[in-house]
Amino acid sequence: xxxxATAAIIAAMVLALVRAFAGPSLYDRILAGNSFGxxxxxxxxLMGFLTGRPDFLDxxxxxxxxxxxxxxAILRFFSYRRSREEA
Amino acid sequence: xxxxxxxxxxIIFLDLALLTMLFLVAIAMLRxxxxxxxxxxxxxxxxxxxxFFVSLDAVDVAFTEAAVGAGISTVLMLxxxxxxxRREKPKTPGRAPVALLAVLATGAALFYATIDMPAFGxxxxxxxxxxxxxxxxxxxxxxxxxxIVTSILASYRGFDTMGEVMVxxxxxxxxxxxxxxxxxxxxxxxxxxxxxxxxDNGKAE
Amino acid sequence: xxxxxxxxxxxxILRNILSWGFILAGGIAVVSGAIGIVRFPxxxxxxxxxxVTDTGGAELxxxxxxxxAPTWIVAVKIFFIGAFLFFTSPVAxxxxxxxxxxxxxxxxxxxxxxxxxxxx
Amino acid sequence: MGRFIIxxxxxxxxxxxxxxxxxxxxxxxxxxxxxxxxVWLAARARVMDGDSVPTGLMPRIFAYWWWLxxxxxxxxxxxxxxxxxxxxxxxxxxxxxxxxxxxxxxQATFANSIxxxxxxxxxDLREDGILVHGLTEGLCDVAAITDMGERVARCEGSGQ
Numbered sequence: 001x002x003x004x005a006t007a008a009i010i011a012a013m014v015l016a017l018v019r020a021f022a023g024p025s026l027y028d029r030i031l032a033g034n035s036f037g038x039x040x041x042x043x044x045x046l047m048g049f050l051t052g053r054p055d056f057l058d059x060x061x062x063x064x065x066x067x068x069x070x071x072x073a074i075l076r077f078f079s080y081r082r083s084r085e086e087a
Numbered sequence: 088x089x090x091x092x093x094x095x096x097x098i099i100f101l102d103l104a105l106l107t108m109l110f111l112v113a114i115a116m117l118r119x120x121x122x123x124x125x126x127x128x129x130x131x132x133x134x135x136x137x138x139f140f141v142s143l144d145a146v147d148v149a150f151t152e153a154a155v156g157a158g159i160s161t162v163l164m165l166x167x168x169x170x171x172x173r174r175e176k177p178k179t180p181g182r183a184p185v186a187l188l189a190v191l192a193t194g195a196a197l198f199y200a201t202i203d204m205p206a207f208g209x210x211x212x213x214x215x216x217x218x219x220x221x222x223x224x225x226x227x228x229x230x231x232x233x234x235i236v237t238s239i240l241a242s243y244r245g246f247d248t249m250g251e252v253m254v255x256x257x258x259x260x261x262x263x264x265x266x267x268x269x270x271x272x273x274x275x276x277x278x279x280x281x282x283x284x285x286x287d288n289g290k291a292e
Numbered sequence: 293x294x295x296x297x298x299x300x301x302x303x304x305i306l307r308n309i310l311s312w313g314f315i316l317a318g319g320i321a322v323v324s325g326a327i328g329i330v331r332f333p334x335x336x337x338x339x340x341x342x343x344v345t346d347t348g349g350a351e352l353x354x355x356x357x358x359x360x361a362p363t364w365i366v367a368v369k370i371f372f373i374g375a376f377l378f379f380t381s382p383v384a385x386x387x388x389x390x391x392x393x394x395x396x397x398x399x400x401x402x403x404x405x406x407x408x409x410x411x412x
Numbered sequence: 413m414g415r416f417i418i419x420x421x422x423x424x425x426x427x428x429x430x431x432x433x434x435x436x437x438x439x440x441x442x443x444x445x446x447x448x449x450x451v452w453l454a455a456r457a458r459v460m461d462g463d464s465v466p467t468g469l470m471p472r473i474f475a476y477w478w479w480l481x482x483x484x485x486x487x488x489x490x491x492x493x494x495x496x497x498x499x500x501x502x503x504x505x506x507x508x509x510x511x512x513x514x515x516x517x518x519q520a521t522f523a524n525s526i527x528x529x530x531x532x533x534x535x536d537l538r539e540d541g542i543l544v545h546g547l548t549e550g551l552c553d554v555a556a557i558t559d560m561g562e563r564v565a566r567c568e569g570s571g572q
Contacts, residue, residue: 001308001311001312001315001356001360002315003097004315004316004319005315005316005318005319005353005356006097006101007319008318008319008320008322008323009319009322010101010104011323011326012322012323012325012326012345012349013108013326014108015323015326015327015329015330016326016329017108017111017112017131018330019329019330019338020124020127020128020131021115021128023121023124025335025392025397026123027335027388027391027392027397028335028338029123029124029127030127030388031329031335031338031339031342031388032127032131032329033127033130033131034342034384034385034388035325035326035329035342035345035346036131036134037134037157038345038346038350038377038381039322039326039345040134040135040137040138041350041373041377042322042349042350042353042354043138044137044138044141044149045353045354045357045370045373046353046357047101047138047141047142048141049357049360050097050098050101051098054357054361054362054366054369055366056141056146057366057369057370057373058146058369058430059137059141059146059149059150059153060369060373061369061372061373061376061430062150062153062154063134063137063153063157064373064376064377064380065376065380066153066154066157066158067134067157067384068376068380068381068383068384069158070130070157070158070161070162071384071387071388072383072384072387073158073161073162074161074162074165075387075388075391077162077165077166077169078391078395231436231438233433233436233439320492321488321492324492324495324496325491325492325495327495327496328491328492328494328495331495331500332495332500332502333502334504336504336533336535336545337502337504337547339533339545340491340530340531340532340533340547341491341495341530343491343527343528343529343530343531343533344488344491344492344495344530347484347488347528347529347530348484348485348488348492348530365429365432368429368430369430372426372429372430378528379524381528382523382524382525382527382528383524383527385527385533386523386524386527386533386534386535389527389533389534389535389545390535390536393535393536393543394536399504399505399506399545400504401504401505401506402503402504402505403501403502403503403549
């Protein structure tokens with residue numbers, strides 16, 4: 001069961017990578033990166049169950065937070081850069 | 088667990104998939120000229136490598152990779168990008184046969200060396216049987232920490248770790264000071280920065 | 293005594309069936325979201341596909357894992373992951389969409405998927 | 413004061429549930445210290461108001477979330493069908509929906525609910541409404557989305 005879900009996540013990760021490689025716009029890449037982060041959270045959680053040690057969920061939890069924080073940080077960075085370029 | 092199960096457990100396929108994706112991302116990073124794309128790919132690279140560290144049971148390294156690799160370093164690299172162009176300059180690829188030969192030879196030697204290494208998680212390997220076992224036996228009794236890795240890092244290796252933490256902190260502060268990035272001035276609105284810039288421009292004129 | 297044991301065995305089977313169902317549905321949602329991210333024609337439409345992965349896919353897989361949690365502390369952690377994703381994923385998606393909109397990134401519109409000529 | 417107590421209780425619950433150690437004096441002390449630092453930072457940054465500790469929505473929001481889960485499920489199926497269709501029938505468009513909730517928390521909840529249901533993403537929050545990007549014709553249903561906003565508005569102020 002967990003193996004099947006892991007395989008699904010891996011397949012989805014490969015597809016998200018395709019979008020990250022292809023772009024074309026900057027926002028497509030941010031979207032692909034953010035979506036990849038969500039999949040990593042799920043993958044790490046599933047890996048804990050797969051190896052019979054779900055204690056690894058702490059890392060998945062940390063990831064869920066960091067992924068969000070870094071997406072917001074990246075977007076803040078662009079809003080700052082835009083305001084500087086316009087000025 | 089028999090030899091057969093070790094080889095054909097789903098974990099092996101998971102590791103192979105993760106390593107293949109790491110490889111693909113690394114190649115894509117090398118080939119891309121679009122700097123922002125490279126930064127996003129490096130974020131994905133560290134997400135993947137942290138997942139791989141979890142698969143290797145190196146939970147503490149995975150924690151660090153998650154916090155530093157996926158979080159801070161992406162932001163730092165973007166701040167660096169602020170100071171440079173958006174695209175890498177096209178470069179005529181040079182041919183260096185000697186360098187290629189050296190790289191291939193080193194790679195082959197490293198591959199050859201892995202044959203002698205103990206199997207992953209082998210309880211009889213030198214790393215696990217000598218000093219390592221001693222720490223595992225004593226840590227639980229000597230230090231009231233629920234997690235052995237934490238107790239070793241914070242107590243037996245206390246000075247070492249404290250030094251590391253200070254070095255990393257100092258380096259981070261230094262990088263932030265050098266870049267002087269406005270987005271790190273902490274909780275200020277874009278409009279404040281615009282107002283500042285307007286004030287600066289007024290002064291300059 | 294016998295009946296009680298039978299009851300728990302039934303619950304166990306039910307639990308396994310349920311978590312199989314949730315994880316399978318979640319896997320399908322995650323993969324189709326990823327397919328959408330690759331297939332959909334422009335950035336704004338891809339946002340919706342990413343939303344499927346973030347909401348349906350992630351939450352269903354987490355519910356499936358929750359049903360299999362061996363201890364209550366694991367269950368609590370899965371619950372927290374689900375809650376964090378539930379609250380943060382729309383904020384992140386909105387932030388990306390808003391940032392793209394503010395720089396004047398035009399969406400494809402209408403069934404013919406064309407760019408509107410005279411702005412909004 | 414009520415918000416202060418709720419924040420401390422929530423932080424304490426988070427620490428205890430995530431660590432899972434209830435009888436280790438050292439860890440409990442560290443937990444107490446980190447709660448104190450967090451509350452002090454929150455007070456110093458003056459963020460301990462109705463926006464970050466939204467007690468105003470508390471009691472009725474849970475029923476709303478339950479209803480929202482069903483909506484998310486339905487919308488998911490629509491978008492998945494489009495993603496897997498041989499010839500997807502997309503008809504994306506930008507449209508504005510009115511903004512029934514009056515408080516900032518209510519408006520944020522409404523905008524996030526729109527984004528959470530796949531097929532609609534809130535793009536811009538304006539004075540007169542929310543600019544929404546919809547994926548297909550069926551999902552661009554202004555009446556249904558306004559209904560969602562009215563449900564959020566009904567949660568507002570119920571706890572005050």
